[in-house]
Amino acid sequence: MSWTDDRVEILKKMWGEGQSASQIAKELGGVTRNAVIGKVHRLGLSNRTATAAPAAAPAAAAKPEAKANPAAKPAAAAKPKAEPAPEAAEPEPAEAAPAPRPNLPARAKIIPAGQPLPPQPSANEISPEALAKVSEVEKKSKKIGLMDLTERTCKWPVGDPATDDFWFCGLPVQQGKPYCEAHVGVAFQPMSARRDRRR
DNA sequence: CCCTGATTCGC
DNA sequence: GCGAATCAGG
Numbered sequence: 001m002s003w004t005d006d007r008v009e010i011l012k013k014m015w016g017e018g019q020s021a022s023q024i025a026k027e028l029g030g031v032t033r034n035a036v037i038g039k040v041h042r043l044g045l046s047n048r049t050a051t052a053a054p055a056a057a058p059a060a061a062a063k064p065e066a067k068a069n070p071a072a073k074p075a076a077a078a079k080p081k082a083e084p085a086p087e088a089a090e091p092e093p094a095e096a097a098p099a100p101r102p103n104l105p106a107r108a109k110i111i112p113a114g115q116p117l118p119p120q121p122s123a124n125e126i127s128p129e130a131l132a133k134v135s136e137v138e139k140k141s142k143k144i145g146l147m148d149l150t151e152r153t154c155k156w157p158v159g160d161p162a163t164d165d166f167w168f169c170g171l172p173v174q175q176g177k178p179y180c181e182a183h184v185g186v187a188f189q190p191m192s193a194r195r196d197r198r199r
Numbered sequence: 200c201c202c203t204g205a206t207t208c209g210c
Numbered sequence: 211g212c213g214a215a216t217c218a219g220g
Contacts, residue, residue: 037203151201
């Protein structure tokens with residue numbers, strides 16, 4: 001894959017929206033996040049300093065031999081990084097992100113997704129696709145116990161807590177979310193497709 | 200361990 | 211120009 005004008009535009013747009021390099025790479029396909037980052041730099045649009053801010057003045061840095069330049073100062077470095085507290089027990093079943101798009105836009109950072117505890121596929125009309133996916137996942141889930149839960153294990157409960165037929169998914173979570181990809185799919189339903197037009 | 204972006208350097 | 215390897219921080 002090469003950086004066609006088209007792809008560069010997508011890159012610019014997504015980067016501008018604050019998407020991570022890996023997300024962009026995933027979206028574009030055929031490139032790694034490194035490639036994306038490399039391109040971003042070459043395009044001159046760096047800044048975002050989400051991570052390390054070495055304060056190195058690249059503008060005047062013609063030679064690595066030069067000592068640190070005190071004149072360089074990150075003027076307005078906005079840092080739109082939202083870190084949802086993982087210990088927030090929000091009784092928010094479904095409906096969190098009204099995302100009209102098939103894939104995840106730049107909404108991830110504004111989703112207050114703490115720890116929705118929703119399972120119970122009761123009155124839910126989730127896409128059969130997603131449900132099927134979940135069922136499939138449950139088969140290969142790690143079936144871990146409560147004690148085995150970590151920040152990176154899917155916390156989706158399976159079975160009946162009142163019986164020994166209960167466990168947690170335990171698969172790798174989608175970063176920033178409490179569940180694996182499959183379960184995130186059913187946990188965060190964009191909106192009910194029901195014909196309830198604004199109640 | 201997972202992730203993030205930044206930089207370097209051979210291609 | 212490109213991007214893997216590496217570095218550095220969270």
